[in-house]
Amino acid sequence: MSIVQRLLLPLLLGPAAALAQQAVTYTEIAPILQARCVLCHSGASAPLGLRLDSLEGLRAGSQRGPVALAGKPQDSELLLRLSGARQPRMPMTGPPWLSAAEMSLFERWIADGLPAGADPAATAPAPPAQTVDGPVTWTQVAPILARRCSKCHATQGLMGPPPEGLRLTSHAEALASGERARVIPGAPEASELLRRIRGQARPRMPYDGPPWLDEAEIALIAAWIEQGARDAEGRPAATPAGARLRLHGTLGAGWTLDGLPLRVGTGTRIDKSPRPGDYVQVRGRWSGQDVEVERLRRR
Structure with missing residues (x-):
């Protein structure tokens, strides 16, 4: 649809159509970013310097350039990553990925030129406090790994291919034991992942530390392994005997x-x-x- 057709369409179809064609603003996508993205993409340790906790940060993009090109959703890195057209797919804690409705909002926002709208600070919810009620599952552990580890340990991370082939972007990848096992469900002391994070093994991880993971984060990962390295649904993983x-x-x-x-x-x-x-x-x-x-x- 040409720009002229787009401008005339509301006049031809009436007020209801005009309302439907209203531009999506940052105010509408800010809560999605807050809930799914800023866990990693905020602060000084944001991957590639991409901060998604403000409109200014999103517009500024990453060390590799803009991630949202006004009027060009099909060429915008943000949308390509969210859709899975480019790997690794985001958010790193998915699945679940963004819904079709959420993806449509991002596509329309970029197509409409990245409008700001009202101040989103008043509407964007604060990130939920992480609490553990019952057994620790992948749901609690994945955000820590996504924020501190998956920037390298992904299909195509900051260092290129994942170091030593270890991917930490999904439960199945973290538990993989093909070349060797890094997590032994029920045996944290025998789990290379935990030993690296604690600094018992060198080099200590994450590689960009210090700061390292804090004591609460390390304890949570240790408890997750001790309790069977449960998936997001709470099912304990099988013991990789012979790995x-x-x-x-x-x-x-x-x-x-x-x-x-x-x-x-x-x-x-x-x-x-x-x-x-x-x-x-x-x-x-x-x-x-x-x-x-x-x-x-x-x-």
């Missing part, structure tokens, strides 16, 4: 790794004469109850 492990930490007396018992046998390869107190790497498999060590070496 390969690669753990780093401090060797303790009696073949322990930061207190985690290790099963060391005659078939275990031990390199560089590690002693208690040494920082070591352990390679092995999860038996379903403990770590069967195949190789242990001082680092």
Whole structure:
């Protein structure tokens, strides 16, 4: 539809049509951004500097340029990411993704030229406080990983392909154990993800820290793993018996790794004469109850 046709259409079809053609303003999309996007895209640590907690931040875009091109929704990075036409799809905590109605609002807003409307500060709700009632599920853990980890550990993150192939943008990816398992449901001390976040293994994660995750966030992730690494519906994950492990930490007396018992046998390869107190790497498999060590070496 041409601009002239668009201007004439309300006159031809009457007041109801004119009302339907009113421009979407930032006031209408601000609550969606607040609920689904600003968890990550706010403050100094916003991925690529893209802040979505204000109209000014959205219009400014990211380090790579504008994300919303006035009048060009089909070319706007924001809409391409929200629709999944470009990966990784946003918001990083999805699914669920934005609804068709919400997507339509963003498309119309961009097509209408990014109008501001009334001050959205009075209408945008504050982000809900995170509370845990009952078992910890992926729903509570995903926002932490999205904010601090998924900027790199995504299909195409800040460092390009995800480091060591680890993606943290979905429950299934976080629990994947193809090359090796990073999360052992029910066994937080044997979970590489938690050991990296705590700093028991080096380099400590997230890679852009400090600041690291705070104590409450680390405790929440530890509780999630301890309780079975439940999905968003609260279903505990299966134990990956036989999955390969690669753990780093401090060797303790009696073949322990930061207190985690290790099963060391005659078939275990031990390199560089590690002693208690040494920082070591352990390679092995999860038996379903403990770590069967195949190789242990001082680092």
